[in-house]
Amino acid sequence: MASIPEVQKTDTPLVHAPDHDKPQTLGAQMQNVGTQVKETVQAAGTQVKETAQDVGTYVKETAQAAGTQVKETAQDVGTYIKETAQDMGTQAKEAMQAAGTQAYEQGRESLQSLNRTIEGQIRQRPLQALLVAGGIGVLLGFLWQRH
Numbered sequence: 001m002a003s004i005p006e007v008q009k010t011d012t013p014l015v016h017a018p019d020h021d022k023p024q025t026l027g028a029q030m031q032n033v034g035t036q037v038k039e040t041v042q043a044a045g046t047q048v049k050e051t052a053q054d055v056g057t058y059v060k061e062t063a064q065a066a067g068t069q070v071k072e073t074a075q076d077v078g079t080y081i082k083e084t085a086q087d088m089g090t091q092a093k094e095a096m097q098a099a100g101t102q103a104y105e106q107g108r109e110s111l112q113s114l115n116r117t118i119e120g121q122i123r124q125r126p127l128q129a130l131l132v133a134g135g136i137g138v139l140l141g142f143l144w145q146r147h
Contacts, residue, residue, distance in 0.1 A: 122129040
């Protein structure tokens with residue numbers, strides 16, 4: 001007769017044999033899952049790093065473009081202010097020249113009017129004008145001698 005262990009070896013498969021393989025298979029599966037998780041996390045980390053670098057580059061370029069635009073706008077405003085000030089200066093100069101010319105013309109007309117008035121008075125009263133002029137001459141001569 002055959003012994004029991006021999007029967008188990010030859011006739012009937014071991015019930016517990018697959019159980020021994022399961023822990024090894026489960027360990028290998030856990031190791032594979034761990035490796036996959038590690039690789040996925042590393043890939044995600046790399047992707048996050050690259051995205052952050054891209055965002056940083058975009059922010060830097062946007063800031064540089066905004067700075068350039070602000071600089072150009074400031075230059076344009078400065079040029080506009082300069083041109084406006086020059087125009088205002090030119091207008092002020094022209095207004096002052098016109099006012100000076102007008103004042104000169106008014107003064108000249110006033111003197112001519114006064115001259116005509118004096119001439120008219122002299123023509124109407126020549127003797128009185130001669131006496132007034134003589135009196136002024138005597139007075140000026142008297143004052144001149146005292147000094």
